[in-house]
Amino acid sequence: xxxxxxxxxxxxxxxxxxxxxxxxxxxxxxxxxxxxxxxxxxxxxxxxxxxxxxxxxxxxxxxxxxxxxxxxxxxxxxxxxxxxxxxxxxxxxxxxxxxxxxxxxxxxxxxxxxxxxxxxxxxxxxxxxxxxxxxxxxxxxxxxxxxxxxxxxxxxxxxxxxxxxxxxxxxxxxxxxxxxxxxxxxxxxxxxxxxxxxxxxxxxxxxxxxxxxxxxxxxxxxxxxxxxxxxxxxxxxxxxxxxxxxxxxxxxxxxxxxxxxxxxxxxxxxxxxxxxxxxxxxxxxxxxxxxxxxxxxxxxxxxxxxxxxxxxxxxxxxxxxxxxxxxxxxxxxxxxxxxxxxxxxxxxxxxxxxxxxxxxxxxxxxxxxxxxxxxxxxxxxxxxxxxxxxxxxxxxxxxxxxxxxxxxxxxxxxxxxxxxxxxxxxxxxxxxxxxxxxxxxxxxxxxxxxxxxxxxxxxxxxxxxxxxxxxxxxxxxxxxxxxxxxxxxxxxxxxxxxxxxxxxxxxxxxxxxxxxxxxxxxxxxxxxxxxxxxxxxxxxxxxxx
Numbered sequence: 421x422x423x424x425x426x427x428x429x430x431x432x433x434x435x436x437x438x439x440x441x442x443x444x445x446x447x448x449x450x451x452x453x454x455x456x457x458x459x460x461x462x463x464x465x466x467x468x469x470x471x472x473x474x475x476x477x478x479x480x481x482x483x484x485x486x487x488x489x490x491x492x493x494x495x496x497x498x499x500x501x502x503x504x505x506x507x508x509x510x511x512x513x514x515x516x517x518x519x520x521x522x523x524x525x526x527x528x529x530x531x532x533x534x535x536x537x538x539x540x541x542x543x544x545x546x547x548x549x550x551x552x553x554x555x556x557x558x559x560x561x562x563x564x565x566x567x568x569x570x571x572x573x574x575x576x577x578x579x580x581x582x583x584x585x586x587x588x589x590x591x592x593x594x595x596x597x598x599x600x601x602x603x604x605x606x607x608x609x610x611x612x613x614x615x616x617x618x619x620x621x622x623x624x625x626x627x628x629x630x631x632x633x634x635x636x637x638x639x640x641x642x643x644x645x646x647x648x649x650x651x652x653x654x655x656x657x658x659x660x661x662x663x664x665x666x667x668x669x670x671x672x673x674x675x676x677x678x679x680x681x682x683x684x685x686x687x688x689x690x691x692x693x694x695x696x697x698x699x700x701x702x703x704x705x706x707x708x709x710x711x712x713x714x715x716x717x718x719x720x721x722x723x724x725x726x727x728x729x730x731x732x733x734x735x736x737x738x739x740x741x742x743x744x745x746x747x748x749x750x751x752x753x754x755x756x757x758x759x760x761x762x763x764x765x766x767x768x769x770x771x772x773x774x775x776x777x778x779x780x781x782x783x784x785x786x787x788x789x790x791x792x793x794x795x796x797x798x799x800x801x802x803x804x805x806x807x808x809x810x811x812x813x814x815x816x817x818x819x820x821x822x823x824x825x826x827x828x829x830x831x832x833x834x835x836x837x838x839x840x841x842x843x844x845x846x847x848x849x850x851x852x853x854x855x856x857x858x859x860x861x862x863x864x865x866x867x868x869x870x871x872x873x874x875x876x877x878x879x880x881x882x883x884x885x886x887x888x889x890x891x892x893x894x895x896x897x898x899x900x901x902x903x904x905x906x907x908x909x910x911x912x913x914x915x916x917x918x919x920x921x922x923x924x925x926x927x928x929x930x931x932x933x934x935x936x937x938x939x940x941x942x943x944x945x946x947x948x949x950x951x952x953x954x955x956x957x958x959x960x961x962x963x964x965x
Contacts, residue, residue: 427482427543427567430535431464432528433508434549435491435499441550441573442590445883446852449594454499457506460597461487464546468588470596485540488531490524525553532557536564543567547584550574558583575825575884575909591876595853616663622654623662627677632756634681635693636744636766637787642688642864645671668861680759687871688864693765719754720761723747724773727789731778737790737797740767740780808832809928816924824909826881827874835932836868837878838895838902850889852879881905895933903929 435454443450453460463469467481487508491500492515503510511531513524528549535542545561547554550572561568562583569586570576571593581587594600618626626649633648634640640648645667649655655662664670668689675681675691684692730743744766748755755761763769767787770780781788781797788797808830809817821828829837840862844855856875863870882889882898885905903926910917917925 425480427480428540429464429482429484429544429546430486430532430538430542431461431484431488431546432532432548433487433489434524434528434547434551435489435496435503436513436522436524437549437551438571438573439496439499442594444886445573445590445880446594446600446850448851449598449600452598452600454496455502456598457489457503457508459599460593461506463597468596470592471588472592482544484546485542486535486538488528490527492522492524525549525551529554529557533560536561536566544569546570550576550580552577552580555580555583575912577912578825589876590880591853591856600851600853617660618654618662622652623674623677626652626655627674627681628756630671630674630691631678631681631693632745632748633741634691635756635760635764636741637782638765638767639684639690639692641690641869642667642671642861643867643869645691646865646867666858666861667865668857687873688860688869716758716761719751719758720763720769722751723755723761723769724776726750727770728777731789731791734795737781737788737795740787740789743789813924813928816921817928820906820910820925820928823913823915824906825877826906826909827877829870829874831928831930831932832935833868833870833932834878834899834902834929835895835936836863836866837870837875838898838933839936841879841898842893842895845889845893846891852876852883855879855889878902896930899930899933 439450439454442453461484465482465484467479471479487506488511489503489508490511490513491503493500493512494514500510511524511527513522513527515522528547532545532547535545544567546569547558548571550570554570555577558568558570558580562585567585568583569588570580570584571588571590572580573590573593588597629648629651630640630645649670661667661670664673671691672683675683680694682692682694684690726747727743730738730746747766760766760769763772767780770776770789778789778791781790790797818828820826837859840859841855844858844862848855848858856872856879859875859879860870860872882901882905885901885908887898887901906925906929907917907922
């Protein structure tokens with residue numbers, strides 16, 4: 421990108437506001453922000469990598485020509501040198517009241533308005549502060565056709581967020597700008613890395629199976645991986661993911677064992693196939709005879725002929741993954757070793773053929789092959805939170821979600837989040853980004869896909885309620901704290917809940933825990949009875965023989 425296309429930006433940092441807000445969420449993040457500003461400054465200049473796509477000017481590189489930091493010298497003097505060494509102009513804003521209130525916001529407003537009339541026409545104003553008092557300034561900047569970006573380390577009002585062109589979320593800032601929350605930072609509580617129980621031969625076989633399944637459609641969702649791994653008896657007999665202790669860790673290892681597999685982040689994350697680069701074919705002259713079919717082209721023809729037979733013989737639509745596995749079983753390793761006859765994936769191979777003789781349906785997931793004259797595609801059933809809640813509770817939950825920003829989830833989903841969070845806290849120290857990833861992956865292991873954005877919102881709500889996460893936290897205590905946070909957000913929005921509405925709020929946030937506990941008790945009792953019945957049957961057989 422040339423200098424002509426780089427944004428000319430001015431940066432204004434309300435140090436006290438951001439530092440204290442981050443400290444509520446993650447103490448390590450607050451310390452990294454204060455002691456290493458060059459790291460997150462470079463992230464801003466490089467276009468904020470890691471920000472969701474389509475977020476305004478997030479992908480644009482920028483030159484931050486003005487850098488100003490406003491801090492209280494009495495409380496945060498020790499961090500001043502880190503900012504001056506990064507070419508910040510540091511403005512001292514001492515406390516003016518016994519409560520510690522300073523004049524940083526007034527200084528910032530005056531400097532921003534002065535910069536608006538600066539001879540250098542600044543394209544963008546970046547304001548690191550969650551103080552809603554800056555909303556009139558954001559509106560003034562918009563009226564002058566200047567782009568704005570804000571970072572709010574704390575619950576910000578909807579009006580303040582709406583006034584900005586770009587909002588940097590705390591979790592994105594912590595993970596990508598500060599570089600915290602990677603998988604490598606999570607270690608077992610006792611500090612001892614457990615041994616891997618799988619043999620290299622088993623891991624190679626699982627990696628090949630993973631590639632075969634992913635290459636059918638180009639990717640495989642994390643929620644489908646446990647079912648795939650259960651094809652291996654060794655995996656079914658092991659309760660700790662073959663010594664890797666999580667779905668993500670096991671899958672990461674398998675991906676490293678195959679050169680054409682990659683993990684792609686998302687909700688949920690997925691394993692994707694990296695297509696091999698093909699050498700350019702030489703153009704045939706018009707006078708030349710058609711060249712004989714290459715081995716790759718012969719294999720392609722065999723694959724297509726086999727798939728046509730499978731579809732013709734089937735009485736119902738065939739799962740794309742099942743058809744791909746059938747091809748591999750019948751034609752052998754040459755299919756995957758040739759990367760599906762050079763097409764990269766099974767899906768690409770089919771889509772590149774003009775006259776298949778059947779249709780390809782990518783929805784409903786995970787994709788089907790079918791003959792429209794004989795087959796009827798299954799309907800895609802989308803489960804919404806309202807489908808699992810009584811209508812009155814669903815309507816109430818949706819209204820509270822819109823006002824407070826609480827995720828619109830079912831009581832059962834909230835119960836699963838609180839339970840997975842409590843389990844993770846018993847094993848690992850809390851960090852916003854790594855903990856939210858771990859909770860998401862624990863839920864995926866149970867076959868439940870809840871977006872990391874929703875999990876982050878729950879974790880941040882608990883933190884904003886000034887709760888300190890410890891290994892003593894229980895699902896019930898976490899749910900109570902989160903409910904109190906939602907009540908405080910209702911108060912901020914001047915929404916007074918009636919006694920009945922408060923009861924419904926408790927049912928929405930905490931009610932799923934009762935049902936989840938009852939389900940676990942029932943499953944435990946059934947399992948215990950099953951063992952007893954098994955023993956009784958064995959005794960009867962022994963006596964009769």
